[in-house]
Amino acid sequence: MANATDGRTQRGTEAAPIDGKAKPGVPTLPSTAAADLAAAWLWYGKPGGGSQLLAGGMPGVRCYRAQWYRFNGRSWDHLRDNELRAEVFRFLDGLRYWDKSGKEPKVRTLRASAGIVSETIAGLMAYEAEMAEGPSNE
Secondary structure, three states: OOOOOOOOEOOOOEOOEOOOOOOOOOOEOOOOHHHHHHHHHHHHOOOOOOOOEOHHHOEOEEEEOOEEEEEOOOOEEEEOHHHHHHHHHHHHOOOEEEEOOOOOOEEEEOOOOHHHHHHHHHHHHHHHHHHHHOOOOO
């Protein structure tokens, strides 16, 4: 699954909207399916619609000491693992993306599975690790 997006994001090496402009302070990750799906979820996966990202590109969902938290505007609320998995699953299931693996790019529909959800959450954790180190200067 190459460049997994829902048509609203485009990721090569940067978490950026379709305008292709990198955002200051937003970490860059290698383009992998897990990283692409994690970025799409951060940009568009907020329950009720919208972005999970806060000002400056910081995710509004963070992992700290193996526990997930969501910023509610004033403080960080604990987010149970099964709640996070359910949110990610709902976002991914039916997600439309460009498959550029063949001769002709095609729009495909993703069918979420436990494995894809786990890989996406691993992508979120990689984003977290990159945030802790600071933005890439590539």
